């Protein structure tokens with residue numbers, strides 16, 4: 418029997434999510450994007466409607482993933498579709514390593530090479546991107562993005578909708594506030610306040626953001 422995955426957001430990230438869904442056994446992929454009907458295709462997959470048409474057909478899908486890079490938009494759209502009754506199981510790449518003792522909530526995607534170690538918890542609509550590492554006892558709230566090759570040491574806490582940039586590293590037991598941004602390549606050795614952007618090694622609050 419065919420199982421269908423709907424993806425909201427016909428973006429580069431959406432393409433990675435489409436292949437991830439195929440690897441998770443979904444035989445049919447349907448994209449939705451507000452650029453429809455102007456945009457009808459993303460690579461070989463069809464864009465079949467916009468956000469409104471997705472809501473109108475929400476019961477038709479075995480899995481719905483919001484593949485929008487912006488953390489706030491992704492999380493709020495995810496909540497709207499969940500409240501409308503969508504099924505949003507997490508998608509985990511067969512070559513990701515997720516501990517049996519970790520917890521991953523709905524709407525989250527775990528890309529190739531990512532690792533999640535024991536007793537870490539990952540909220541809803543998060544992105545654990547390619548080769549990212551979430552070590553033991555971390556707690557990630559909803560809507561977080563850990564970019565490719567970024568690493569969290571043990572017991573790091575990441576607040577709702579925070580973004581850890583590509584190749585960043587975070588020392589054990591650090592708290593990253595909600596909606597904070599850790600810049601690409603940063604080394605975080607102090608807590609990051611809510612909504613602030615930090616860059617560099619050691620990471621400091623970006624001047625324009627103080």
Ligand SMILES: CC(=O)SCCNC(=O)CCNC(=O)[C@H](O)C(C)(C)COP(=O)(O)OP(=O)(O)OC[C@H]1O[C@@H](n2cnc3c(N)ncnc32)[C@H](O)[C@@H]1OP(=O)(O)O
Nearest residue numbers: 546564565581582583598599600601602603614615616617
């Ligand atoms: C699969 C995927 O593609 S997932 C996406 C992966 N992408 C990422 O992880 C990107 C993360 N984003 C960043 O690192 C961004 O550069 C941010 C958010 C830190 C800053 O973005 P912006 O506010 O647009 O900064 P902008 O590019 O205007 O640069 C402003 C200054 O900060 C510096 N700066 C920007 N980012 C960094 C960084 N990561 N580390 C050090 N300095 C930086 C710039 O050199 C510039 O300095 P200058 O004023 O002396 O010339």
